[in-house]
């Protein structure tokens with residue numbers, strides 16, 4: 135079989151050993167999300183200190199793509215400022231795993247790849263609005279999240 | 284196939300889509316029949332013939348096309364009556380599918396007959412369409428939902444039904460005739476007897492039964508029976524609700540509109556006779572007529588042969604799967620106790636990944652929760668893979684499925 139465009143070594147490795155897998159007790163941000171049709175289901179936990187992501191974890195069940203993408207997402211936002219996280223784009227995430235092609239080739243599996251980013255954007259939105267009382271910074275994150283896929 | 288009298292080769296020729304290549308010229312191996320079956324040319328032709336030569340609205344106009352269309356449409360009701368041994372054609376209601384049929388009962392019968400504190404019993408292996416309508420009803424009237432659990436073989440623990448019935452509060456037992464995930468064949472006769480003794484009504488979701496085995500509604504003697512045409516070679520958008528006349532007569536209509544009325548005045552309306560009282564609006568005429576061709580096709584093969592073919596395939600698949608390392612099979616391991624559905628997980632690989640990888644070999648299976656999340660919870664899995672067979676499935680296709688699992692093992696380095 136020729137090299138698989140989805141199931142690369144890196145994806146398989148992440149799905150076997152996800153990064154930052156676990157839970158944070160009483161996190162500043164907690165967002166649960168799932169894909170109703172395939173059964174991917176994750177919880178994303180984030181702590182913010184001095185406007186930066188000081189700790190991030192996730193747990194849940196999902197396919198290899200979901201697990202790998204969520205792992206990479208948590209690695210990429212660790213230590214980032216809220217502003218940077220807010221502007222985090224799907225291309226960055228997909229590019230890291232060589233999955234940009236999914237946008238075109240698999241409208242079904244793109245949902246697995248972007249579930250964590252959707253949860254992140256929703257989570258940050260709620261944090262701005264509810265914890266910081268800052269709807270301005272929250273901007274249109276919620277709409278962005280809903281229109282990811 | 285040797286064991287039955289019809290030729291598998293000829294059957295396959297009747298299904299144009301089976302000749303298709305998918306994913307880089309691979310033969311299509313269609314094993315998602317529990318979701319929907321493929322359609323024989325007879326069904327496709329019947330629909331196109333209807334639009335080419337007869338198309339008209341029915342039941343109202345007097346012109347030639349209207350007469351032909353009405354006659355063809357109503358003839359399907361008689362065909363269904365014969366196919367399922369239904370004694371009274373007025374008890375057959377055309378709906379969109381099983382889902383609509385169950386919602387109709389929940390709305391029109393449920394709101395009148397299920398009251399605060401009453402119980403509706405269903406099972407752990409129901410499709411969402413036989414759970415959610417009862418939840419909606421229960422929320423509205425303040426009733427309670429109770430479950431019959433499944434045992435480790437994927438069979439219902441019927442003693443639990445006795446306990447529920449003993450409360451004296453059970454108004455309805457809603458149960459599927461065959462589980463769409465496990466393939467388990469429910470012992471509906473026993474359930475019906477128990478319900479009768481306790482004075483509870485019974486609804487059977489036959490979406491996975493009517494396509495796969497002989498069903499005799501008259502001798503079953505339940506209260507409501509629902510199924511979908513598209514899971515038995517017919518077009519999408521056609522389903523049947525059968526209900527005892529004594530219920531239909533007392534029930535309020537589900538939808539209001541044309542066709543279901545006798546007289547409409549400014550402030551009140553009287554209802555049309557059965558079955559039209561429950562068929563508001565222009566029905567799905569073309570697809571109902573197409574469905575007749577599906578029933579003819581299955582009748583020609585004979586439902587006993589359909590069942591025999593599935594038993595043979597399931598036995599073959601189960602035997603082969605025994606030798607695959609890391610395969611967990613859910614549900615009955617005895618092909619006599621199940622229809623042609625096998626749910627499985629492969630090592631710790633998520634079903635979506637399994638399905639994506641084997642799709643490259645042209646193999647179409649379902650992965651996910653199969654609209655049965657209550658069952659997934661019970662099995663303690665997020666999802667399963669499901670291979671489901673039908674009259675045109677061959678042993679060679681089962682082999683392709685099983686060999687494809689080797690690709691999954693290679694990709695995931697199992």
Ligand SMILES: Cc1ncc(COP(=O)(O)O)c(C=O)c1O
Nearest residue numbers: 380381382410412459463490511
């Ligand atoms: C057991 C069972 N009940 C109900 C349904 C719903 O049927 P439909 O989607 O045709 O309404 C299905 C099919 O998905 C099923 O398998």
